[in-house]
Amino acid sequence: MREHGARAIRLVSLPLLCFAAVSAAPIAWADGPQSSPSIFAPASTPASSIQDLSWFVLAITGGIFVTVGGLLAWAIFRYRARKTDDDSEPAQIYGSTQVELAWTVIPILIVVVLFLTTARIIFAIQDAPKPQVALDVTVVGHQFWWEFRYPKLGIVTANELHVPVSSALEPRPTFLHLLSADVDHSFWVPQLAGKTDLIPNHPNDMWIDPRHTGLYVGQCAQFCGVEHAKMLLRVYVDTPEEFDTWVKQQRQPGMQDSSVAAGRHIFETEACTNCHTIAGTAATGTFGPNLTHLESRATIAAGAALNTTENLHAWIQDPDHFKPGALMPAMQLSGEQIDELVAYLTTLH
Amino acid sequence: MADQTLPIAGSLDVTPQRLSRAQVLEWLHGWVVTVDHKRLGILYVVYGIIFLLVAGAEAMAIRIQLAWPGMHFLSPELYNEMFTMHGTTMVFLVGMTILFGFANYLVPLMIGARDMAFPRLNAFSFWMTAFGGLLIYYSFIGGFGLYGMGAAPDVGWWAYAPLTARAFSPGHATDYWALALIVAGFGTLGTAINIIATALSMRCRGMSLLRMPLFVWLMLVTSALTLITITPLTAAQIMLLIDRYLGGHFFDTQAGGSAVVWMHFFWIFGHPEVYVLVMPAFGIANEIIPVFSRKAIFGYPAMVAASVGIAFVSMGVWAHHMFTVGMTSVGNAFFVLSTMLVGIPTGIKIFNWVATIWGGKIRFATPMLFCLGFLFQFLIAGLTGIMLSVAPWNWQLHNSYFVIAHFHYVLVGAIVFNIFAGIYYWYPKVTGRMLSETLGKWHFWLFLIGFHITFDTMHFVGFLGMPRSIYTYEPDRGWNHLNFIISIGGMIQGIAVLIFAWNLVQSYFRGRKAGNDPWDAWTLEWSTPSPPPAYNFATDPVVHSRRPLWDLKHPEDPDWKYEA
Ligand code: HEM
Numbered sequence A: 001m002r003e004h005g006a007r008a009i010r011l012v013s014l015p016l017l018c019f020a021a022v023s024a025a026p027i028a029w030a031d032g033p034q035s036s037p038s039i040f041a042p043a044s045t046p047a048s049s050i051q052d053l054s055w056f057v058l059a060i061t062g063g064i065f066v067t068v069g070g071l072l073a074w075a076i077f078r079y080r081a082r083k084t085d086d087d088s089e090p091a092q093i094y095g096s097t098q099v100e101l102a103w104t105v106i107p108i109l110i111v112v113v114l115f116l117t118t119a120r121i122i123f124a125i126q127d128a129p130k131p132q133v134a135l136d137v138t139v140v141g142h143q144f145w146w147e148f149r150y151p152k153l154g155i156v157t158a159n160e161l162h163v164p165v166s167s168a169l170e171p172r173p174t175f176l177h178l179l180s181a182d183v184d185h186s187f188w189v190p191q192l193a194g195k196t197d198l199i200p201n202h203p204n205d206m207w208i209d210p211r212h213t214g215l216y217v218g219q220c221a222q223f224c225g226v227e228h229a230k231m232l233l234r235v236y237v238d239t240p241e242e243f244d245t246w247v248k249q250q251r252q253p254g255m256q257d258s259s260v261a262a263g264r265h266i267f268e269t270e271a272c273t274n275c276h277t278i279a280g281t282a283a284t285g286t287f288g289p290n291l292t293h294l295e296s297r298a299t300i301a302a303g304a305a306l307n308t309t310e311n312l313h314a315w316i317q318d319p320d321h322f323k324p325g326a327l328m329p330a331m332q333l334s335g336e337q338i339d340e341l342v343a344y345l346t347t348l349h
Numbered sequence B: 001m002a003d004q005t006l007p008i009a010g011s012l013d014v015t016p017q018r019l020s021r022a023q024v025l026e027w028l029h030g031w032v033v034t035v036d037h038k039r040l041g042i043l044y045v046v047y048g049i050i051f052l053l054v055a056g057a058e059a060m061a062i063r064i065q066l067a068w069p070g071m072h073f074l075s076p077e078l079y080n081e082m083f084t085m086h087g088t089t090m091v092f093l094v095g096m097t098i099l100f101g102f103a104n105y106l107v108p109l110m111i112g113a114r115d116m117a118f119p120r121l122n123a124f125s126f127w128m129t130a131f132g133g134l135l136i137y138y139s140f141i142g143g144f145g146l147y148g149m150g151a152a153p154d155v156g157w158w159a160y161a162p163l164t165a166r167a168f169s170p171g172h173a174t175d176y177w178a179l180a181l182i183v184a185g186f187g188t189l190g191t192a193i194n195i196i197a198t199a200l201s202m203r204c205r206g207m208s209l210l211r212m213p214l215f216v217w218l219m220l221v222t223s224a225l226t227l228i229t230i231t232p233l234t235a236a237q238i239m240l241l242i243d244r245y246l247g248g249h250f251f252d253t254q255a256g257g258s259a260v261v262w263m264h265f266f267w268i269f270g271h272p273e274v275y276v277l278v279m280p281a282f283g284i285a286n287e288i289i290p291v292f293s294r295k296a297i298f299g300y301p302a303m304v305a306a307s308v309g310i311a312f313v314s315m316g317v318w319a320h321h322m323f324t325v326g327m328t329s330v331g332n333a334f335f336v337l338s339t340m341l342v343g344i345p346t347g348i349k350i351f352n353w354v355a356t357i358w359g360g361k362i363r364f365a366t367p368m369l370f371c372l373g374f375l376f377q378f379l380i381a382g383l384t385g386i387m388l389s390v391a392p393w394n395w396q397l398h399n400s401y402f403v404i405a406h407f408h409y410v411l412v413g414a415i416v417f418n419i420f421a422g423i424y425y426w427y428p429k430v431t432g433r434m435l436s437e438t439l440g441k442w443h444f445w446l447f448l449i450g451f452h453i454t455f456d457t458m459h460f461v462g463f464l465g466m467p468r469s470i471y472t473y474e475p476d477r478g479w480n481h482l483n484f485i486i487s488i489g490g491m492i493q494g495i496a497v498l499i500f501a502w503n504l505v506q507s508y509f510r511g512r513k514a515g516n517d518p519w520d521a522w523t524l525e526w527s528t529p530s531p532p533p534a535y536n537f538a539t540d541p542v543v544h545s546r547r548p549l550w551d552l553k554h555p556e557d558p559d560w561k562y563e564a
């Protein structure tokens, strides 16, 4: 009897214990407080209304778990076979219409409540009207990097999105129009909004209205090929002043600095121009990121490396070094040529 | 009883003999040409277990790579091949084959028949499926054809267009994937037809539809669902091949094709497919839980109705895999509702299982332990499914590790747990010997612990924004330790499965003799010798209730007095 009882207790408590331990784990183990793009640290209306909804759903499902799981655990414990039992079989019960009816109706009621709450949030987020002041950005997914176009501002940039902060008094939401140049991608910055896919031939839209300035990270969330893991996203939420300064700077043509003319010459005579644009030069390619203001970005290759002189050098020498499979070829340039190129690129503020 | 004891036993020469080459060949030949449902069932299950080990090894490789950020254990290409092959193998070559193997072995025995309705179709189906598996694994060697370089499919088991177009997936790996699934799919269709015909027309006298064991009911419903669900998959694969080789533009977005149409085709297959996998697992639980609780299943008619209900509703929910592709708000709301509706019959099933245990005398043998694990885990899996069906929340959770956690809770926590339960339960019938209970307990507890360490934790990295299908991640995202824990749990499960494999082998030679009915069970298969003779039943059985052996064992209190 002892043995059976102990076994039953172990049996019941283990899953529950595991669950409890693991529930506490993220708090103890998630490294670094602010770095995580958690869906429970929202900073924009779509993300926070999703969070509110998710607490509600968690409460209901948690309640169901505790009730049903508790009944199950208790039944296993209470009705375990004991050594003292005789050989007789327990009473056979084949069913009960009343009981079964009751436990059909309760889930139906729960579904009605969950559905209505969910539907309200779907419409609130998805069909939100676009205000006049909204900023428009077109996002184009490419195999392993992001292109951002600001059609009304005449800006084209890559991988690091700048948007103005929005507030209740001065709402300034950003509406993203999502396109793809090749395969499916998905735009996901958890703290700002849920994800929306970028699908070729199937334009999508989403919006964000970040309430706090700062950097929000995310990444492509639809498998898009070999370097899908390194298709990272950075969204900078700027104060209105910072944003205006950034816009002004981005609208300048590429910097002209005669001290790096050699590097510029290499850039313009090598294949770089087929894939990259630098406004004000002969380079007008669109297959790769626009480099006109490369130095205004903190990272290169969609977040695969920090934007430093050494990293630029390593990248041009062999893109596979950071991102094996990236769609930029190694150009077989000499060390000096790359030095000159990098010297030129680092003037592109 | 069958003719196990020959009248002239004493006159037989029993000196041990070396097996000659001819004998081995004959034995092998016997297995290849067999049309016996029991042998085919065994072939299916063994085949599935071999692939379980293969796909398990792929999972281990994946988890080593992700144990810490910036690992270089697998190259990005190889990582993508690993998760594609892991998913494809587990769904098509492990889940489907083992469960259909159970059906093959058990359905005729449970309904008192001597074989399936179409024994030759049965053999054909198995070998088609087997060939499909070899075909897809051959791509490791021949994926690039002329270049002689190996490569496996690397587009994900969902294989979204246009990544599968020739422009983005050159070489032949994707072709192997598409062809293999077409071939294996025909095998699956054949078996489904066979099971339907068998369950409908081969039942013994007295076994009305409402006296069929629930396992048979669930296989019947599953097979009907299979016929509906495999068809769009096959169609889509053919369209994909037309795109790749005959200049079609179904999914070629550069030429006006539609990526979204592929998604619809895939998930019209894909969602019902997950029910094709889970319903046989329900069937196993429906057999085991009553026997080890010593009670009849609670609410048999409701269980049947819920199964049929789930099958129907599950055909109208597929786009809950597509909440982020930009459907209209009304479209999203529709699929929220239909998905949540699945929760109702699912809930009924769980309640009925709890009620079956209630008032019983539970025996904690290994099969029952696995079934109890299943009950808890399936409860949680259903609840995370409800969370995922809340479209706005899905916009966050979709394609994150939360989804991986949800479906592994179902596929491992429910289906694999029940497959293990089923193997512990029926192995004595199939081989005549019991599996070791000691190793079984080790297997159960290690697997349970490993399972929870891995998959509970995955929910939380999902909350922290970690997407699926990535071969590495940034060190500053707060995911490092959690991933390390997940990987440890994976290894523990790996060890548990090896113990299981060892148990299977050693018990075959040294296990305790089982006898006809080691669990004191109630369905017809336990009335035959273990292993059953080729013809199953010497005389056609006649049944009067859902538990014919209960009636025999309790003539004073038979079931047929109570059943409606
Ligand atoms: C109450 C029952 C269930 C509900 C409400 C439910 C709901 C969902 C939803 C909404 C998704 C989409 C998640 C996403 O990709 O964003 C999903 C994914 C999935 N579910 Fe379930 N589910 C349930 C039961 C099951 C069962 C029984 C199985 C398997 C036997 C299963 C297997 C899967 C799989 C494999 C996926 C992921 C497919 C992929 O993206 O690769 N689910 N489930």
Ligand SMILES: [Cu+2]
Binding pocket: A141, A142, A143, A144, A184, A185, A186, A220, A221, A222, A223, A224, A228, A231
């Ligand atoms: Cu991408």
Ligand SMILES: [Cu+2]
Binding pocket: B270, B271, B274, B317, B318, B320, B321
């Ligand atoms: Cu689904």
